Amino acid sequence: AQSVTQPDIHITVSEGASLELRCNYSYGATPYLFWYVQSPGQGLQLLLKYFSGDTLVQGIKGFEAEFKRSQSSFNLRKPSVHWSDAAEYFCAVVAREAASKLTFGTGTRLQVTL
């Protein structure tokens, strides 16, 4: 069965520190991969996505993610976190067939201390 694992439920980092949020997936074939961010009471905003090509993907707000096929991982990184980055982050995967269903991880809540 397809699944997405975000091992860290809650992470706290200091402003200016680097960040890495982990995401592992279990899928029959390499899926499309996404990272979304959700602020309280809001919908989801796409940070970045991986379809094919370069395995290091650049996204908005200074985020990047690296797809590692051998590890079935798609970890999200940011070199220097800002207080406004505090939010819930979701990794999601979907099969490459058109209009397939997204499978979400359980989310990682990021807290940023000043």
Added chain:
Amino acid sequence: GAVVSQHPSRVICKSGTSVKIECRSLDFQATTMFWYRQFPKQSLMLMATSNEGSKATYEQGVEKDKFLINHASLTLSTLTVTSAHPEDSSFYICSASDPNYGYTFGSGTRLTVV
């Protein structure tokens, strides 16, 4: 980029009444839309997949008679919560699928049934 508009953002209704939530793709045609429910501090749970002009496909455990989904055009899908009860109170989010943009989410609807 793709924009999905979801209305209303918040709604309070009395127990036993029905509530309609609209999801519109503003600048693209969405052949498939998805409806999610999100409980506090949890991930998104897919409720149903709607395809324009056909019946929605509901996930296991979701009552199709309680959660009516209509996808009458390529830019509009609606979710109607019928005979709402307090346990239906939740955050509902729609998403639209497009081959070019991937998956775009609405801003969500906070439903409170009193």
